[in-house]
Amino acid sequence: MDLQNQNRNLFIRSETSNEIVYKFTEVGKTLITYDDIPNWYSNNKYIYYGYRIPKSSIKSLTLSIFKIHNETFNIWTHIIGFFIFVYLYCNFTIQNINEPLSIIPICIYLFGTMLCFCGSVVMHTYYPHDKHTCNILCKLDYSGIFTLIFTGYLCFIHYEFFCYPTLQIIYNIILSIVGICILFLICNRNKLLRSLSFLSFGLSSFVPIIHKKIFLKDSSEALIKKSGEVLIYILSTLIVCIIGIIFYILRVPERIHRDFFNIVLSSHSLFHICTIIAAYIYYTAMVELYEYYNKYDCDV
Numbered sequence: 151m152d153l154q155n156q157n158r159n160l161f162i163r164s165e166t167s168n169e170i171v172y173k174f175t176e177v178g179k180t181l182i183t184y185d186d187i188p189n190w191y192s193n194n195k196y197i198y199y200g201y202r203i204p205k206s207s208i209k210s211l212t213l214s215i216f217k218i219h220n221e222t223f224n225i226w227t228h229i230i231g232f233f234i235f236v237y238l239y240c241n242f243t244i245q246n247i248n249e250p251l252s253i254i255p256i257c258i259y260l261f262g263t264m265l266c267f268c269g270s271v272v273m274h275t276y277y278p279h280d281k282h283t284c285n286i287l288c289k290l291d292y293s294g295i296f297t298l299i300f301t302g303y304l305c306f307i308h309y310e311f312f313c314y315p316t317l318q319i320i321y322n323i324i325l326s327i328v329g330i331c332i333l334f335l336i337c338n339r340n341k342l343l344r345s346l347s348f349l350s351f352g353l354s355s356f357v358p359i360i361h362k363k364i365f366l367k368d369s370s371e372a373l374i375k376k377s378g379e380v381l382i383y384i385l386s387t388l389i390v391c392i393i394g395i396i397f398y399i400l401r402v403p404e405r406i407h408r409d410f411f412n413i414v415l416s417s418h419s420l421f422h423i424c425t426i427i428a429a430y431i432y433y434t435a436m437v438e439l440y441e442y443y444n445k446y447d448c449d450v
């Protein structure tokens with residue numbers, strides 16, 4: 151109890167002075183508790199232990215990538231995700247570079263996914279630097295998720311409306327206008343509003359799907375079958391995203407037990423794992439569409 155009070159006193163002074171932050175390290179503390187952090191640092195009271203010291207230097211935060219704290223898993227899940235998508239990018243490009251159908255839309259989606267994971271790694275590594283850095287990096291992180299959804303959408307519109315170039319252009323214009331509005335909403339501090347903005351942006355991808363199913367009846371049996379398969383992939387992507395968002399909003403499992411999930415398997419790490427799985431399932435759907443239209447003749 152005495153030690154807790156002592157730590158709290160050290161922290162109260164640490165918010166205004168770098169000198170006191172130094173005292174944290176002087177007394178041998180490298181990780182602190184939720185009670186010790188300033189308001190801007192975290193709003194997840196269920197993660198109690200394992201915070202890095204606020205106002206740490208860029209160098210010590212960079213080195214913290216290789217140390218154990220309550221962001222280690224968040225950082226490493228997306229570092230691994232980044233390299234998985236670098237591999238997919240190289241593999242897909244090498245295999246299809248000489249095919250007649252353009253690979254650029256899938257490459258843009260894979261690049262968007264890599265950017266998203268990269269932004270996330272930077273945010274989770276450096277946000278304890280100071281309040282201003284934290285605010286900027288959080289917006290970078292949200293913009294990364296937006297980039298992932300936006301580039302995925304662009305890719306889907308390109309292949310799904312491959313035989314309807316005018317509709318491709320119309321949907322791309324609508325997507326850009328809606329995207330700009332969503333970008334403003336996702337930078338909101340309200341977690342629920344932000345999550346709902348991402349979710350509604352993702353769900354809106356069903357508008358072109360329904361449009362095509364009802365008004366542009368596919369001529370061939372094979373295309374109807376392929377559209378059905380791709381729809382299942384896209385539905386699976388959405389289900390995995392919703393599961394991730396549920397972890398993120400409800401802060402489960404750390405809400406159930408405060409001490410077990412400080413370092414591993416916190417709701418945010420599970421949300422990261424869901425984003426990687428969802429991005430991979432979506433990539434598979436885009437490759438299915440690509441392979442189909444690569445051999446398809448729109449004039450037949």
Ligand SMILES: [Zn+2]
Nearest residue numbers: 224270418422
């Ligand atoms: Zn994250």
